Amino acid sequence: MQVPPDDTPLDVDRLRRQLLVHARHLRSAGIDWLPVATSPFAVAPMQPVTFPVAASESDDGREIASADSNGDELSIEQRRLALATLAAEVAACTRCAELCSTRTQTVFADGPVGAELCFLGEAPGADEDAQGLPFVGAAGQLLNKIIAASGFRREDVYICNILKCRPPGNRTPLANEAANCRAFLERQLELAAPKYIVAMGSCAAGNLLQSTLSVGKLRGRFHDYKGIPVMVTYHPAYLLPHRSPEKKREVWDDMKMLLTKMGRPIPQKA
Numbered sequence: 001m002q003v004p005p006d007d008t009p010l011d012v013d014r015l016r017r018q019l020l021v022h023a024r025h026l027r028s029a030g031i032d033w034l035p036v037a038t039s040p041f042a043v044a045p046m047q048p049v050t051f052p053v054a055a056s057e058s059d060d061g062r063e064i065a066s067a068d069s070n071g072d073e074l075s076i077e078q079r080r081l082a083l084a085t086l087a088a089e090v091a092a093c094t095r096c097a098e099l100c101s102t103r104t105q106t107v108f109a110d111g112p113v114g115a116e117l118c119f120l121g122e123a124p125g126a127d128e129d130a131q132g133l134p135f136v137g138a139a140g141q142l143l144n145k146i147i148a149a150s151g152f153r154r155e156d157v158y159i160c161n162i163l164k165c166r167p168p169g170n171r172t173p174l175a176n177e178a179a180n181c182r183a184f185l186e187r188q189l190e191l192a193a194p195k196y197i198v199a200m201g202s203c204a205a206g207n208l209l210q211s212t213l214s215v216g217k218l219r220g221r222f223h224d225y226k227g228i229p230v231m232v233t234y235h236p237a238y239l240l241p242h243r244s245p246e247k248k249r250e251v252w253d254d255m256k257m258l259l260t261k262m263g264r265p266i267p268q269k270a
């Protein structure tokens with residue numbers, strides 16, 4: 001956030017909006033409290049950050065928040081903080097000129113660090129761009145039903161996307177946009193460290209697994225992403241009434257395959 005020179009009148013509304021956006025990013029990364037100064041004029045003493053987060057360079061010279069150790073060597077609290085740092089980096093990202101000039105805000109994730117299961121989608125849509133959370137629109141309502149029908153609670157699973165910005169008009173992410181976001185996604189998954197991933201739709205599956213096969217060809221078996229079993233299924237948006245609702249049966253078959261692998265009971269359909 002830019003600090004105005006001393007003689008510039010403070011734009012309190014703008015400051016409030018910026019703080020709100022920042023707080024939402026922290027919230028979506030799992031930070032649900034912050035220390036408050038005792039007096040409105042006092043500055044809370046800074047605690048040294050002791051967890052081993054450092055900046056590193058990706059292949060093309062970009063700095064990506066990273067830890068000296070793997071995500072699974074950090075405590076939950078350290079991973080939560082490292083994810084908040086990463087979410088703040090994502091929020092400041094300007095690598096895709098079109099996306100960063102058209103987005104309202106970035107959409108990092110929803111769900112707790114340490115969740116056993118991660119649902120991975122394509123990119124935020126209009127509702128997600130407005131609210132700063134993934135899968136809160138029509139496709140999100142259907143995803144909520146899939147999660148509940150499978151015996152999970154939405155607040156117990158981790159949800160994120162290949163892209164953290166909304167492509168204008170909800171167009172499919174471009175290959176270079178997915179490549180620009182890749183290091184963020186890899187670090188995010190390393191820190192969130194789910195035990196299982198559900199890749200929803202061809203964009204999520206293709207990008208995560210670096211495959212050009214269709215969802216139809218990828219589903220029905222488990223794939224591997226850095227040691228994590230990945231199940232591929234149809235994107236909930238594809239199951240909406242105006243598209244291919246008949247594919248819901250196949251998604252349910254996929255979820256049953258996943259639940260069996262996770263050693264969880266298969267709920268009876270209501």
Ligand code: URA
Binds near residue numbers: 121125137161237
């Ligand atoms: N579709 C996605 O792929 N992700 C979202 O967050 C919402 C809709």
